[in-house]
Amino acid sequence: MIDKLSIDDVPENLKGVACAIGIDAFRNLIKCAGGTSLYLPSIRCISKPVRDRLIRESFCGDYREMALRFGISEVSVRKIVSKKS
Known part of the structure; x- marks a missing residue:
């Protein structure tokens, strides 16, 4: 049906x-x-791992440039870069 x-x-x-x-x-x-409760994450939530990967892949030592490019703080860039994926 x-x-x-x-x-x-x-x-x-x-x-x-x-x-x-x-x-x-x-x-x-x-x-x-069908028949279940299905949660769909927000774009921001689902995009965060992609953003973090892109930061790690393109990082060349300039925390400020990455922070400006991705619209986050330099502290956040440092945390992302220091995490192993």
Whole structure:
């Protein structure tokens, strides 16, 4: 039955999700997580590990430049660079 689900069948409060990911992906999401509470992290939260990796990969000794480039403090850059991934 779920294979016949169209965008018109999706409840209004979920249409935005279905449109954003596509009806096929929405069907798969329902199959794997339907009926559960699903938490989706914010962009900021999910992007932080990527930002930290980019800082470590591109760090060339200038904490100030990295802080300005990524919009964080020099102390934060130092903490990120000193952490081993």
